[in-house]
C-alpha cells in the first residue's frame with residue numbers, strides 16, 4: 791500500500807498488481823465481491839482514455855470485461871474504485887481491474903480494504919470526487 795500522489799488527502803493505493811511482483815492470494819467472500827461491484831457501479835473515479843491491461847493473464851494486452859448480474863458488461867482497466875474506511879479517515883484507491891484480480895487471479899487485498907468495502911454504506915453521500923476536488 792502506498793500513498794496516492796496527487797492529493798494531500800489521506801488516499802492510499804491498493805491492488806495495482808503487475809507481473810513483476812508477488813501478491814497476496816486467498817479466498818474472498820461473495821459479500822465482499824458483490825459490494826465491490828456495487829461500489830464500482832456507483833462511482834468510477836479518474837476515467838482515463840488509455841487503458842491498463844491485466845499483466846497477470848497469459849494473453850498479452852487482453853481487454854478485460856466485468857459481467858454484471860444485470861447482463862451488462864463493463865470494460866475494466868480504465869478507471870479507479872475509491873472507498874473510504876469506516877471512520878472516513880482514509881480513502882483507498884484501487885484500479886477497477888481489482889474486480890478481475892480478485893475473481894480470476896485470487897488476489898487477496900489488505901484486510902483494511904476488505905473491511906472498508908464491506909462497511910461502506912452505498913446510500914451514503916460520500917463520493918470519491920469530494921475527497922480531491
Ligand SMILES: [Zn+2]
Nearest residue numbers: 844846847894
Ligand atoms: Zn488477468
